[in-house]
Amino acid sequence: MLRADEDVALGPLNVAAGSIVRVRDADWLVTNASPTRDGLLVEVTGLSELVRDTRAAFYEHLDDIVPYDPRATTVRADDSPKYRRARLWLESILRRSPIPLGDGRLSVSTRMLSDPLDYQRSAVRKALSADNLRPRILLADTVGLGKTIEIGMILSELVRRGRGERILIVTPKHVLEQMQFEMWTRFALPFVRLDSVGIQRVRQKLPATRNPFSLYKRAIISMDTLKQERYLNHLRNQHWDAVVIDESHNLSGTSTQNNALARVLAPNTDALVLASATPHNGSKESFAELIRLLEPTAVSPSGDIDTHALERLVVRRHRYSPEVAREVGDDWAERMPLQHLLVDASPEADAVAQCRHDRAPDHTPRRKLTCR
Incomplete structure (x- = not known):
């Protein structure tokens, strides 16, 4: 096993992209180092908790920049039974290594704690399809077909591909705890559940210049909390790898706070997953608003929706859909004829x-x- 001794300098500053340095009592990953008239300019990204993912730049002559010296690494023998610690470390490294983006095969979602159903896998494949420049989809399966499972499968695949580091899940308050429980127990995806008090505690913990939504990489927050106007400015300045909005039929009203929240989140995320069992309320304009959140170009100025884009962006099945009936047709209890007693x-x-x-x-x- 390896261990780098702290506070060991290399003499003259010798760092390059990929080096780890300690500046102002925090650890930083060097992204670039270039000479200037004022000495070496070191551009970094934060690694420690309070500066995580924060970009900064330090001058050699103005700050005390201490590199971690790889030559000071101490090699230790793994004395655990059957080299357990070393094997776990290697396994964690392999799991953190992203698979190619062009690989369309499902890698991890098929081995999670859920029944293997092909129609759910087809929804994940559509979300990750190369036809979509960004993974954006509306999961509109009817109640009981497992939209939460499909969400977890999509997020798992994004994480495996290195595209799910920062994830935000927005749900109604009454399903907040259930969604968090499902993501952890079925897909080993931990999410920090935040409310107004939790966000306030984060703001007290961080410096005033830090965005409160930058502390936790994966958070789940109720829509009622997040739609408050005092948080919208912070959300405009925060980018996410993936955003999930459950019960997305609540976003269709263009004059509502829910819609204003969605309009802030949609441009600031690479992947966007909307979920609703009732995406269409009979109004063409309301449904077009949901599609516009996924892909603005799919809706014309007159409000007409591109049918080809609709096939790429929407998954809509019910219990009698062929691919669903093949999987669970016999498991559905047939509704008995109506009886008047x-x-x-x-x-x-x-x-x-x-x-x-x-x-x-x-x-x-x-x-x-x-x-x-």
Whole structure:
């Protein structure tokens, strides 16, 4: 196993892209180093918690830049049973190595804690298809077909391809905990659940110049919290690798806060997944607004939707769809014919009905009754 000793300088500053340095009590990854009149200019990206993903630049003569020296690395033997620690380390490195973007095969989502259903896999393949410049899709399967599973599968594949480092999930408050639970237990994707109090604590923890949505790489927040106007400016300045918006039929009203939130998030993410069992409320304009969030060019200025783009951007199935029926046709319980059954009223119910009948329209009793 390897360990780099801290605070070991190399003498004259000798860093290059890929080096790790310590500046101002934080660790940074060097992205570029170029000589200037004021010495070496080192451009970096933050690694420590408080500066994670923050870009900065330091001059050699103005800051104390301490590189981590690879030559000071100490080699230690792995004394764990059957080299367990070394094997786990190698496995973690392999899992973090992205697979080629052009590889259309599903790599990890088929081995998660869920039943293998081909129609769900086809939705994931459509979302990751090379026909889409960016993974953007509306999951509009009917209730019970597993849209949450499809969301988890898409996110898992994006993470495996190195395109899911920063993920935001926006859901109604009543499904917030369930979505977080499903992502963790089925797909090993941890999300930090935040509310207004949680976001305020983050703002108190970070410097005033830091975006509060930059602290956690993967967060799940309710729509009611996030749509507040005080957060929109922070969201405009924050880029995400993937954004998921559940119950997206709530976004169709162009004058609502929900729609304003979606219009802020959609341009600031590479992948966008909308989910709704009822995406069309009968209004052409409302449905076009959902498609416009996914791909603005798919909707003409007159509001007409490109049918070819619609095939790429929307997945809509029900229990009788051929690919669904092949998988779960026998598992659906057939609805029984409607039956009208006459049930005799009890004496107590008859007494109440009679009591109401004997009252005048102004609710004053016509005659003396005893109602219990």
